[in-house]
Amino acid sequence: MIELRDVHKTLGGRPILKGMSFQVPTGTTYVLMGRSGIGKSVTLKHLVGILKPDRGEVLVDGVNVPSLDSEGLKDLRRKMGYLFQNGALINWLTVAQNVSLPLEEHSRLPRAEIRERVMRTLHLVGMDHAADLFPSKISGGMRLRAGLARAIVTEPRYVLYDEPNAGLDPIIADQIHRLIVEVRDRLGVTGLVVTHSRACAFTVANRIGVIDEGRIAEEGTVPEMRASTSPLVRAFLGGGSD
Amino acid sequence: MTPIHAAAEFTHRNLLGAGFTVRLLLRTLGRVHYLPRRMRFTLDQCFAAGVRALPVTLCVATVAGMILALQTGIELRRFGQQSIIGSVTALSMCREMGPFITSVILAATVGSAMAAELGTMNVSDEVTAIEVMSVDPVDYLVLPRVVGLTVMCPLLTIFSNMVGIFGGSLIGASNLGVSTQFYWRSVQESLMTPEHLLPKDVYTGIVKAVIFGLAVSVVSCSAGLRAEGGALGVGLAVQTAVKNSVILIIVLGLITTWFFYYLQIT
Numbered sequence: 001m002i003e004l005r006d007v008h009k010t011l012g013g014r015p016i017l018k019g020m021s022f023q024v025p026t027g028t029t030y031v032l033m034g035r036s037g038i039g040k041s042v043t044l045k046h047l048v049g050i051l052k053p054d055r056g057e058v059l060v061d062g063v064n065v066p067s068l069d070s071e072g073l074k075d076l077r078r079k080m081g082y083l084f085q086n087g088a089l090i091n092w093l094t095v096a097q098n099v100s101l102p103l104e105e106h107s108r109l110p111r112a113e114i115r116e117r118v119m120r121t122l123h124l125v126g127m128d129h130a131a132d133l134f135p136s137k138i139s140g141g142m143r144l145r146a147g148l149a150r151a152i153v154t155e156p157r158y159v160l161y162d163e164p165n166a167g168l169d170p171i172i173a174d175q176i177h178r179l180i181v182e183v184r185d186r187l188g189v190t191g192l193v194v195t196h197s198r199a200c201a202f203t204v205a206n207r208i209g210v211i212d213e214g215r216i217a218e219e220g221t222v223p224e225m226r227a228s229t230s231p232l233v234r235a236f237l238g239g240g241s242d
Numbered sequence: 243m244t245p246i247h248a249a250a251e252f253t254h255r256n257l258l259g260a261g262f263t264v265r266l267l268l269r270t271l272g273r274v275h276y277l278p279r280r281m282r283f284t285l286d287q288c289f290a291a292g293v294r295a296l297p298v299t300l301c302v303a304t305v306a307g308m309i310l311a312l313q314t315g316i317e318l319r320r321f322g323q324q325s326i327i328g329s330v331t332a333l334s335m336c337r338e339m340g341p342f343i344t345s346v347i348l349a350a351t352v353g354s355a356m357a358a359e360l361g362t363m364n365v366s367d368e369v370t371a372i373e374v375m376s377v378d379p380v381d382y383l384v385l386p387r388v389v390g391l392t393v394m395c396p397l398l399t400i401f402s403n404m405v406g407i408f409g410g411s412l413i414g415a416s417n418l419g420v421s422t423q424f425y426w427r428s429v430q431e432s433l434m435t436p437e438h439l440l441p442k443d444v445y446t447g448i449v450k451a452v453i454f455g456l457a458v459s460v461v462s463c464s465a466g467l468r469a470e471g472g473a474l475g476v477g478l479a480v481q482t483a484v485k486n487s488v489i490l491i492i493v494l495g496l497i498t499t500w501f502f503y504y505l506q507i508t
Contacts, residue, residue, distance in 0.1 A: 045370075048374050050370060050373065050374070073376075074376040077373075077374055077375065077376040078376050080374070082371065082374040084367045084370070084371055085367070086366060086367070088366060088367040088368045088370070088371035089368070089371075090363070090368055090371075090372070091363075091368070101375060101377070102375045102376070102377075105375065105376070105377050106376060150375075
């Protein structure tokens with residue numbers, strides 16, 4: 001389970017998180033929504049130990065992430081996958097090499113088995129045809145799908161998705177949403193998704209939290225949030241364009 | 243912001259940068275045991291450094307040797323001493339000019355590229371992605387680049403020395419009336435000593451080149467890893483890398499010369 005308890009964080013003299021608290025039970029997907037620059041990605045970075053809170057607790061499986069030493073952080077990160085906004089693929093490696101990187105670094109699997117696992121994961125995200133292409137030769141949507149393959153190839157228990165549909169057309173975005181659901185249902189992954197997209201939230205979420213003033217202002221299941229009359233919730237999840 | 247505040251902020255920023263660079267150097271040295279695992283990428287870096295810098299290094303070093311011979315030769319001729327031009331050119335190239343020219347060119351070509359590559363990776367979250375995969379960016383990204391440049395700088399310096407001395411021989415023969423045969427005998431006598439396999443003037447230059455290569459690579463990687471704020475930040479990182487590298491080359495050149503020739507360390 002992922003849990004944040006009263007997390008505070010100031011960056012560049014500006015308070016970003018002001019008492020952020022929420023829980024993501026094992027095997028469920030939690031969607032974080034909120035205005036740009038309000039601290040959604042900052043929240044994700046606390047979970048992998050890239051940022052440390054000024055105050056509060058960031059718990060993964062009951063372990064307080066900021067208290068981990070470098071070895072503890074390595075162990076934690078091996079249990080996690082992270083999908084970055086633009087995929088963050090390493091540009092001098094092919095798609096397959098990018099996806100195989102975490103396996104080559106941390107597993108003792110034979111090369112053939114790594115290749116087989118990489119191709120299986122690329123097939124899952126519909127990218128097996130582009131395995132030998134470099135990131136500069138593929139589209140933004142393909143980069144995201146390759147990034148997702150890299151995030152799940154180690155079969156992590158947790159996957160963090162940072163704007164998994166940013167800049168994608170609705171068809172590709174829908175494919176990504178279905179993949180997130182598939183990853184949760186097939187692999188039992190616990191997910192935390194940062195997004196602005198209603199379609200994404202309604203498709204992938206078990207619970208949705210809307211951030212305001214550096215903390216979760218409104219929270220609930222998809223039906224609860226759909227029925228909410230809160231102006232903040234309506235602003236993010238109400239009618240209008242996605 | 244008052245001038246005092248601006249000066250304080252400037253100093254603070256530079257001290258933080260220097261601290262980051264020193265820490266990066268120590269962390270890189272502490273991860274040398276990962277080198278066999280990164281060998282392929284290290285060899286790629288060696289090849290890239292050689293390919294990028296060799297042509298321009300050879301051209302510049304040849305011309306530098308010619309200028310050196312010409313400027314010194316004109317003065318020596320006034321005293322009828324132009325016959326020692328081979329010795330003067332060889333010693334100047336091996337002790338100072340060879341390592342200096344080579345490392346400045348490496349800073350401008352390879353160091354700037356390193357800062358741009360790592361800077362772009364940093365602003366596009368690739369470095370964070372590597373970290374999140376539990377891969378240490380120091381041993382994955384920095385170590386191969388540092389080793390590559392630290393190995394290539396002395397190798398290129400040897401080429402620089404050779405072509406610089408050759409450039410001097412062209413000027414000796416064409417402008418100073420020193421025959422090629424006599425010039426090369428003078429070079430040989432000044433550099434070769436029967437009691438040493440590798441003469442001091444040659445090895446001090448090579449040691450300097452190793453130090454310069456290490457400094458340029460660490461400074462460039464540090465600038466790249468501290469880049470923030472998109473394309474502008476990457477541009478500033480490249481500028482910082484080249485500026486700091488050249489300053490360090492000059493300062494470290496002085497220190498190593500003082501160490502080897504003033505303290506007479508052999």
